[in-house]
Amino acid sequence: MSATDPSILAKSAMLSRLRDAKPQAMAKENLRYPVWQDNDKQLQQQRFMAGLSANHAEVICISSLAIADTIEKVLINQQCKHVILGSACDHTACDNVSYACRKGEFYPQILEGTRDINVLVFDTDVDEIKSTLFNDIDAGITHSLAGIADTGTLVLWPDRAEPRTLSLIPPCHIALIKRSAIVSNFAELMAEKAWQQQMPTNIVLISGPSKTADIQQTLAYGAHGPRQLVVILIEDM
Amino acid sequence: MSHSSAGPEHFHAQARSALGDPQLRQNFRGAMDYLQDKRKSAFFDPVEEAQLRDLSAAIRQRCLSKLPQLLEQLEANCTRNGIEVHWAENDKEANDIIASIAQRHNAKSIVKGKSMVSEEIELNHEMAKLGIECLESDMGEYIVQLDGDKPSHIIMPAIHKNKQEVSDTFALHLDDFEPTVDVDELIQTGRSHLRQKFHDADIGLSGVNFAVAETGTLCLVENEGNGRMCTTVPKVHIAITGIEKVVEFLADVPPLFNVLTRSATGQAVTTYFNMISSPRKNGELDGPLEVHLVLLDNGRSQAYQDEEMRKTLQCIRCGACMNHCPVYTRVGGHAYGTVYPGPIGQIISPHIMGLEKTKDLVTASSLCGACGEVCPVRIPIPEMLQRLRTHAKNPPKADIMPLKGQASGASTLESWVMKGFVLAATSPKIYHSATWSLSKLNAFMPNHIGPWTQCRTSPKPADKTLHQLIKIRHKKKSDKP
Ligand code: SF4
Numbered sequence: 001m002s003a004t005d006p007s008i009l010a011k012s013a014m015l016s017r018l019r020d021a022k023p024q025a026m027a028k029e030n031l032r033y034p035v036w037q038d039n040d041k042q043l044q045q046q047r048f049m050a051g052l053s054a055n056h057a058e059v060i061c062i063s064s065l066a067i068a069d070t071i072e073k074v075l076i077n078q079q080c081k082h083v084i085l086g087s088a089c090d091h092t093a094c095d096n097v098s099y100a101c102r103k104g105e106f107y108p109q110i111l112e113g114t115r116d117i118n119v120l121v122f123d124t125d126v127d128e129i130k131s132t133l134f135n136d137i138d139a140g141i142t143h144s145l146a147g148i149a150d151t152g153t154l155v156l157w158p159d160r161a162e163p164r165t166l167s168l169i170p171p172c173h174i175a176l177i178k179r180s181a182i183v184s185n186f187a188e189l190m191a192e193k194a195w196q197q198q199m200p201t202n203i204v205l206i207s208g209p210s211k212t213a214d215i216q217q218t219l220a221y222g223a224h225g226p227r228q229l230v231v232i233l234i235e236d237m
Numbered sequence: 238m239s240h241s242s243a244g245p246e247h248f249h250a251q252a253r254s255a256l257g258d259p260q261l262r263q264n265f266r267g268a269m270d271y272l273q274d275k276r277k278s279a280f281f282d283p284v285e286e287a288q289l290r291d292l293s294a295a296i297r298q299r300c301l302s303k304l305p306q307l308l309e310q311l312e313a314n315c316t317r318n319g320i321e322v323h324w325a326e327n328d329k330e331a332n333d334i335i336a337s338i339a340q341r342h343n344a345k346s347i348v349k350g351k352s353m354v355s356e357e358i359e360l361n362h363e364m365a366k367l368g369i370e371c372l373e374s375d376m377g378e379y380i381v382q383l384d385g386d387k388p389s390h391i392i393m394p395a396i397h398k399n400k401q402e403v404s405d406t407f408a409l410h411l412d413d414f415e416p417t418v419d420v421d422e423l424i425q426t427g428r429s430h431l432r433q434k435f436h437d438a439d440i441g442l443s444g445v446n447f448a449v450a451e452t453g454t455l456c457l458v459e460n461e462g463n464g465r466m467c468t469t470v471p472k473v474h475i476a477i478t479g480i481e482k483v484v485e486f487l488a489d490v491p492p493l494f495n496v497l498t499r500s501a502t503g504q505a506v507t508t509y510f511n512m513i514s515s516p517r518k519n520g521e522l523d524g525p526l527e528v529h530l531v532l533l534d535n536g537r538s539q540a541y542q543d544e545e546m547r548k549t550l551q552c553i554r555c556g557a558c559m560n561h562c563p564v565y566t567r568v569g570g571h572a573y574g575t576v577y578p579g580p581i582g583q584i585i586s587p588h589i590m591g592l593e594k595t596k597d598l599v600t601a602s603s604l605c606g607a608c609g610e611v612c613p614v615r616i617p618i619p620e621m622l623q624r625l626r627t628h629a630k631n632p633p634k635a636d637i638m639p640l641k642g643q644a645s646g647a648s649t650l651e652s653w654v655m656k657g658f659v660l661a662a663t664s665p666k667i668y669h670s671a672t673w674s675l676s677k678l679n680a681f682m683p684n685h686i687g688p689w690t691q692c693r694t695s696p697k698p699a700d701k702t703l704h705q706l707i708k709i710r711h712k713k714k715s716d717k718p
Contacts, residue, residue, distance in 0.1 A: 007334065010534070011324035014480065017538040018305040021547070026302040029295035033492050034288045051505065126523035130470075134436050151506035163523040164469045168462060187491040196487040199318075199452045201518055202469075205510035210462035212424060213502070214377035214393060216264075216400045217271045220424040223376055224431065225462025225509070 036150040037184040041237070044149040044182050049233070051152015055208030056221055057229040064234050067106055071113025071141070071174065074230050078172050080138035083114050086162035087123040104161055106176055106234075110141055122163050133165060139172035140165075140226075146189055147182035153207045154231065155189065157200055164202055173226040175206070178236045242574040245586060248597040251572040261397060265569045268396045272560040275503025276611070293496045294615035296489045297551035304541065307450040307483045308532065314453030318515040320528045328358035331533050335360065335442070335475055338529055339369050342473055344439035348431075350457070350464035351375040352444030353391055353554065354477045354533055356576045357589065360442070371442070372434050374463040376427050383410045389570030391577060392501050392556040397569055431463070441467030441525065445478035446553070447493060448530070451486050455530065457511040458497060460504075465511055474516070474525040480532050481550035493553060496613040500555035536588035542638050545624060549584045551614040556581075558608035558618060564601050573598060580608035580618045587625055592642030596629040672702040 038044060049059045062070050075083060088104040111119075120129065120137065142162050146155040154175050158164040167173045183189045186205070190196070195203075210225030221227055242251045255261055280286040300307060312322040325331035331354075339347065347364060349355060349371055361371040361382070373382040377394035381387060383406050388394030395403065400418045407414045407426055414426060443464055447456040455476050457464045468474045484490060498504045517524040540549045559565040559579025570578035575586040575598065583602065587595045599622050608618040629646035633639035661667045679698040686695055701709075 006330055007323045007325070010326045010330055013326060014324060014532075014534045014538055015305050015308065017534075018308075018480075018541055021538075021542045023302045023304065023541075023547075025306075026299040029292065029299060031292045031295055032288055033292055034285045035491070035495065055506075055508070122522060124522065130436065134432060153506055153510075158524075160520050160522060163521065164465075165523045168465050168469060185491070186494070187488065190487060190491065196451050199454050199487075199512065199514040201513070201515045201521060201524060203512040203514075204465065205506075206508065207506045208508050210460070211508055212376045212461045214375070214380070214395055214461075215403050215420045215423055216398075217268055217393075217396075218400070218420040220421050222428065223424055223461035223463065224374065224428060224435075224466055 033187060035185045035187060037188070038149075039184070041179075041182075044184060045179060045233070048147050048149040048152050048182050051150075052154075052208065052229075052231055053152075055152060056211070057152075057208045057231055059231045059233055061233045061235060064106075064236055067109035067176070067232065067234065068112035070232055071110060072116070074174055074232070075114065075117060075139065078139060078228060078230070080117065080172060082118045082120065082137045083139045083141060084120045084122055084133065084137045084166060084170060085110060085114065085141050086143075086166060087121055088161065105143065105178075110176075114141070122166055126163065126165060133169050137170045139174055140167055140170040141174045142167050142176070144175050144177040144181065146193075147177050148184075148186050148189060148205070149182050150185040151207055153186070153205045156204045156206060158202050158204065159200065164204070167204070167206065168225050171222065171226055172228040172230065173206075173209075174230045174232065176232045176234060178234050180237050242571045245574040245590065245595045245598050247574060248572065248601060251574055252568040252601070255568040255572045260399075261569055262567065264397055264399050265566055268390075268393065269560050269566045272393075272502065272556075276500060276557060276560070277503075279499035279503040279505065289492065289496050290613050290615055292492050293553075293613050294551065296484065296493060297553070297614045298548075300484050300489065301481065301541075301547055301550055303485060304480070304483065307485055308480060310450040311448055311453060311483050312532075314450065315530055316453075318453045319518075320453060320455075320515060320530055323529060323531045325531055325533045325535075327533075327535050331358045331477065331531055331535075332360060332363040334529075334531055335477070336364065336367055336369075338473065338475060338527075339364070339440060340367070342439055344369060344473070346434070346438045347371045347440045347442050347475075348434050348438035348467050348471065349373050349375075349378075350441070350443035350459065350467040351378060351394075352442065352477060353388075353576060354444055354479055355442060356388065357535060358477075358533070360477075372431075372438070374431050374434070374467060375459075376424060376461060376463075379427055379431065380406055383407070387571070387576075389578065390556060390559065391554055391581075397571065435463075435466040435470050438467075438471045440473045440475060441469075441471040442475045442477065443467050445476050445482050445530075446497070447490055448478060448483045449487050449490065450483050452514060454487065454512050454514045455528075456490060456494070457513070458494065458507050458509075459511070460508040462509060465509055468511065468513060469524055472525055473527045473529070474513075475529045475531065476513075477531040477533060479550075480534055480537055481552075497553050497555050500557040500611065500613040536585075536590070536641070539638075539641060540585070540588040546588075546621065548616050549581075549588070549621065551616050552581055552585070553614055554581070555613055557611040557613065558616075561607040561611045563603055563605060563607065568601075573601075580622075581616075584616075584618055584621045584625065587629075587640065587642070590641075591645075592625070592629050592640055593645040594642070596642070596646035599625040599629055669702075669704065672698075672704070676700055676702050676705075 145157040212223040389397040516528040565579040632644040
């Protein structure tokens with residue numbers, strides 16, 4: 001960029017106009033954020049499930065022994081013939097973040113649950129599988145990093161092991177989440193895990209299948225993202 | 238059918254024609270009732286609602302109070318994360334920036350998520366001149382674009398159409414479409430037409446709901462997943478935002494997100510909340526290789542000059558003010574002739590377009606206060622409309638920066654009438670003789686006085702003035718034994 005780059009000129013003009021207004025910097029307010037909060041694990045789980053169900057997601061509660069069987073059943077139910085998976089997490093990408101990344105934790109069970117159908121493992125540049133991903137895949141399976149009880153929301157932290165499009169392009173998204181990963185609300189999650197210290201490329205909060213009410217306020221599912229969201233909640237405590 | 242308008246200068250004519258369109262009025266009435274109900278049930282506890290709005294207003298005010306620092310911090314952190322930041326004074330500069338990124342990549346197609354700022358700079362139009370196709374991918378925007386039309390609402394762009402009209406639009410523009418009023422089928426039609434576009438597009442463009450200075454993160458709120466498509470699938474992602482959208486801390490985001498979804502559509506949460514902090518990193522397998530952020534001023538720094546007007550910039554674009562505005566509900570979004578319609582449009586458009594063009598808009602309010610009552614960040618819209626009305630009529634006072642187009646609505650007749658009134662009202666002699674002669678001349682009062690008598694009877698001065706009546710009463714009292 002040269003010194004006469006219009007963007008640089010624009011920047012200094014804009015900033016100097018804003019500074020000319022001599023704004024008085026205000027301190028951080030001391031106000032309460034009235035948001036749903038409860039430390040009761042049972043209540044959290046109920047609220048989490050109710051929120052997701054109200055938003056048209058299917059939630060299945062199981063013990064960790066039943067993962068493979070459940071995945072198999074869901075895939076049959078959804079008539080999925082081609083499924084895409086992440087790769088087992090090598091944890092290098094998560095070492096930087098202050099998060100006990102559990103990606104890949106249930107990878108063996110996922111492989112077992114999908115052994116009878118066509119599996120594509122997402123371990124190459126998206127360009128190499130883009131057309132297949134768009135046209136042939138019925139479902140993508142991911143882990144979830146956390147759950148937000150307040151709104152019934154899954155938190156995904158895509159990375160090399162589980163790329164972003166895995167939960168976006170296939171018409172069905174199957175997400176695994178552990179009971180212990182559910183927290184009260186979004187603010188609490190951010191604060192607890194000190195997200196502000198380091199943000200990854202992408203974090204996405206998901207609260208149901210893709211939807212729109214753009215035509216005459218009538219709710220329709222499967223606008224551009226997955227039409228189905230199946231959440232497998234693993235009772236680990 | 239296109240409802241598009243010629244611009245805010247023609248507000249009166251456009252409003253008149255909208256009022257004469259029963260279908261349009263029915264579509265808006267239905268939609269606004271629905272959105273009002275949804276918002277009401279989302280905020281069922283008034284105490285909680287008040288606390289949340291106080292907090293949101295305070296967050297937005299604090300962030301604006303540090304705007305220049307926060308913009309620099311945002312740029313520094315984005316740059317550190319690998320996001321390239323560009324600054325644009327106006328629509329032309331913003332379009333130049335986007336065009337040069339597109340040309341550098343030899344791009345032929347841009348697929349767009351919802352972005353009102355891109356409407357503001359008329360991006361689609363400008364890119365078309367360069368042979369670059371911009372395709373709207375939000376369902377509502379897609380429908381509106383097929384019509385060659387513009388959005389009529391900032392959250393629900395195709396709100397002015399019912400399902401039959403959408404079906405007609407598809408039938409007109411899409412091959413192999415079987416007319417239907419089944420909304421699921423209509424949406425699936427849109428979905429399948431856009432899928433290949435996401436796959437093929439060279440560039441994805443999006444707006445920004447919150448830009449976090451602390452971490453250099455761009456947050457996007459949506460339900461459809463097209464926003465995620467645009468920001469994930471193409472090799473290049475360009476985000477464009479007004480400079481006011483920056484927030485200081487990551488912790489500012491949850492309350493604002495909460496209040497935004499509940500005010501806009503009455504949802505506790507949207508399907509997706511997307512936080513983007515960098516382009517694809519080494520080793521990652523998807524996501525854009527380049528992310529650009531364009532920061533647009535376009536009149537916002539004018540609104541910033543004055544502490545009261547600065548509140549305009551607190552807006553989080555939820556649309557609640559338009560959903561509750563009796564004027565918007567009746568005339569619809571296109572009548573305003575601006576990118577942002579309704580109450581928020583009435584207070585932001587004068588800064589973007591100048592008061593010459595928007596002086597009628599600021600009068601298009603009953604000042605009933607509904608907009609201010611629902612605004613989640615407590616923008617005092619009615620007060621600001623009154624301010625803008627004054628500025629439209631009067632020249633600036635010394636040492637205050639004039640607004641673009643200030644005093645362009647001044648009328649010599651009006652100002653003489655006002656001066657005359659001031660003179661009469663402050664001098665008893667003139668006042669008494671004027672009221673006395675009015676009471677004598679009341680028979681000559683015309684039956685029609687301009688628009689005033691369109692739906693009112695003409696006012697008739699009383700036979701006696703108030704002073705005369707009081708005198709008579711006093712006299713009667715003292716006459717009594
Ligand atoms: S002015 Fe207030 S109510 Fe209107 S869109 Fe902005 S934030 Fe929402």
